[in-house]
Amino acid sequence: MRYLPLSDGDRAAMLARIGVSRIDDLYRDVPASVLLEKPVNLPPAQGEMAVERALSRLSARNMAAGSAPFFVGAGAYKHHVPASVDHLIQRGEFLTSYTPYQPEIAQGTLQYLFEFQSQVAMLTGMEVANASMYDGSTACAEAVLMARRVTKRKKAILSGGLHPQYADVVKTATAFTDDELIINPPAVAGPDDLATLIDGETSCVVVQNPSFFGHVADLRLLAQAAQEKGALLIVVVTEAVSLGAVMSPGEMGADIVVGEGQSIGNGLTFGGPYLGLFATRQKYMRQMPGRLCGETVDVDGRRGYVLTLSTREQHIRREKATSNICTNSGLCSLAFTIHLTLLGEAGLRRLAALNHERACRLAEALSALPGVTVLNDTFFNEFTVRLPRAASDVVEELAARGILGGVPVSRLLPGQAFADLLLVAATETAGDEDQDAFVAALREIL
Numbered sequence: 001m002r003y004l005p006l007s008d009g010d011r012a013a014m015l016a017r018i019g020v021s022r023i024d025d026l027y028r029d030v031p032a033s034v035l036l037e038k039p040v041n042l043p044p045a046q047g048e049m050a051v052e053r054a055l056s057r058l059s060a061r062n063m064a065a066g067s068a069p070f071f072v073g074a075g076a077y078k079h080h081v082p083a084s085v086d087h088l089i090q091r092g093e094f095l096t097s098y099t100p101y102q103p104e105i106a107q108g109t110l111q112y113l114f115e116f117q118s119q120v121a122m123l124t125g126m127e128v129a130n131a132s133m134y135d136g137s138t139a140c141a142e143a144v145l146m147a148r149r150v151t152k153r154k155k156a157i158l159s160g161g162l163h164p165q166y167a168d169v170v171k172t173a174t175a176f177t178d179d180e181l182i183i184n185p186p187a188v189a190g191p192d193d194l195a196t197l198i199d200g201e202t203s204c205v206v207v208q209n210p211s212f213f214g215h216v217a218d219l220r221l222l223a224q225a226a227q228e229k230g231a232l233l234i235v236v237v238t239e240a241v242s243l244g245a246v247m248s249p250g251e252m253g254a255d256i257v258v259g260e261g262q263s264i265g266n267g268l269t270f271g272g273p274y275l276g277l278f279a280t281r282q283k284y285m286r287q288m289p290g291r292l293c294g295e296t297v298d299v300d301g302r303r304g305y306v307l308t309l310s311t312r313e314q315h316i317r318r319e320k321a322t323s324n325i326c327t328n329s330g331l332c333s334l335a336f337t338i339h340l341t342l343l344g345e346a347g348l349r350r351l352a353a354l355n356h357e358r359a360c361r362l363a364e365a366l367s368a369l370p371g372v373t374v375l376n377d378t379f380f381n382e383f384t385v386r387l388p389r390a391a392s393d394v395v396e397e398l399a400a401r402g403i404l405g406g407v408p409v410s411r412l413l414p415g416q417a418f419a420d421l422l423l424v425a426a427t428e429t430a431g432d433e434d435q436d437a438f439v440a441a442l443r444e445i446l
Contacts, residue, residue: 029176063404065268069434071362073382073425074212074407075136075163075238076271077263079351080429085265085338089331097330103293103307109330110305113293116333119340123243124257125250126279130309131333132290132326133276136260137166140206140236141173142278142289142323143256147204147232148179149287149322155201160184160192161211163238164412170206179203186413188375188384188421191217195225202229204256208236209249213409214379214423216246223253232256240264240277241427242380244352256280265339266332275332285309289323351428355381358435359426365439366424371446375421382425384409387446391422394445401441 006014011023020026027035046054065078072078089095097109113131120129133139144156156174158167158181167183174181180201184192194205205226210216223233235249237259249257261275262268280288286309294308310326343351359381367374371388387394391408398405409421426435 063399063402065404068402068404069430069437070404071406071424071426071430071438072404073239074412074423075165075260076268076274077239077241077381077425077427078268078429079241079263079427081265081267081335081339082342084342085335088338089335094331094334103305107305110293110307112334112337113330114295114305115341116337117293119337120261120277120279123240123248123340124237124254124259124277124279125248125252126254126257127250127282128285128288128292129277129279130288130290130292132329133258133278134325134329135262135272135274135276136236136238136258137163137169138325139258139260139276139278140166140234141169142325143234143258144170144179144204144206145173146256146280146284146287146289146322147234150232150284151203151230153201153203153231154178155180155182155199156203157182157194157197157205158184159194159205159207159211160187161213161215162206162208162236163212166208166236166238186213186418187211187215188213188418190215190377195222198226198229198231200229202226202231204232204234206234206236208238209246210239210242210380210382212238212412212423214376214383216242216378216380218247219249219252219254223255227253227255234258237277239380239382241348241352241355244348245356246380250279255284261332261336265335265337273329273332275329275336287322289325291326352380354428355426358428358430359383361432362424362426362430362435362438365435366442369439369443369446372442381427382423385422385424387420387422389446390419392419394422394442397445398438398441403438403441405438405442 015021070078093108103110117129117131121127148154156179158170171181182197184194191211194207198205205222207219207222209219219235226233232255233253234256235254237243237257240259240261240263257279259277261277266275291307292309294306296304296306298304340348359379363374363383366372366385373386374383375386376383392410395405395408406422406424409418409423
């Protein structure tokens with residue numbers, strides 16, 4: 001028998017209590033376009049072995065990132081992760097630990113979260129960082145909500161170079177508030193002009209660096225323009241390795257820095273779990289979402305770690321909470337911390353330089369192909385090219401030749417205006433042989 005703890009009468013009483021007549025009314029805010037008109041078409045129930053065989057056949061149709069020349073980016077990047085990272089995070093005390101609800105007895109967990117925060121603060125050039133963001137996109141949305149709390153204003157300006165999925169998450173987070181979002185048109189050709197949009201009602205300006213299209217910008221003048229009007233500058237970094245080469249957002253004057261930490265220590269893993277980064281200036285610390293681990297000493301003078309700040313409604317009164325976001329990002333953050341520790345500052349800078357060199361080599365080779373134009377004057381390890389054909393068709397033909405050749409911009413920004421644009425990323429894993437195979441295949445296809 002199925003375990004159904006509630007009777008029809010129980011359900012009716014609950015619906016009446018909250019003022020709706022049927023369960024479907026609970027989903028009235030979900031757009032009709034995404035609701036299914038009938039149940040999902042799934043085969044009849046099968047035994048465990050039959051399901052395993054069926055799913056194995058489906059998974060065999062995938063082309064794994066490590067099995068082919070790989071030039072896909074757009075917010076998730078293939079880097080070499082040393083075997084020692086996975087070996088260490090699979091130790092029982094790390095792999096099975098959960099979020100520190102009793103922090104005083106979880107010293108090991110608090111220590112590596114503290115080390116992670118320290119590394120993120122140094123990378124971003126900020127004074128304080130937290131350790132509880134799901135991924136870069138939700139961290140971005142939390143930053144916009146935080147800017148509203150800090151400035152007491154409701155208008156956010158989003159750069160046209162912000163990853164479209166990040167912009168969508170911000171839209172979702174503000175869908176039921178009275179926030180006003182100003183979203184600039186996609187900044188394909190280079191950094192967009194945001195300073196002229198800032199006024200006395202602006203809470204924040206959100207800009208990605210390097211941008212979705214790969215452009216790298218000096219944000220110092222934008223930071224000055226925002227702060228002169230009392231607005232905050234939020235800088236988004238989707239490729240954490242770039243922080244080994246590009247001036248840190250903190251040095252450029254950012255007030256909040258958010259990003260995706262997947263590039264360091266974490267594999268692609270079909271899209272998750274990933275690791276959100278969130279850092280800010282100390283004066284805004286109490287408006288940060290999530291939790292913050294601190295270092296102190298006990299009554300005997302011994303070093304210890306504490307949950308210094310946890311502004312989630314689970315920990316404090318609901319009306320005092322800044323957010324309900326608080327994930328156990330422990331394993332992903334630990335992988336980040338181990339990998340970055342193994343690299344050290346010099347190693348990260350060398351890795352970043354190698355990424356840039358790999359991308360420069362590929363951009364030069366692609367731009368020599370007839371009909372192919374590289375649109376970037378500046379980039380780190382990812383850039384945009386214009387093709388003489390629809391990029392989505394080209395990518396499919398490259399895949400048929402065993403090459404994962406980038407992300408068609410039209411996948412994330414539907415429309416004829418972007419049909420011929422292709423995002424191409426080249427990390428340290430894109431060796432000369434892989435690049436030559438990509439260029440040769442693209443020449444044949446075009």
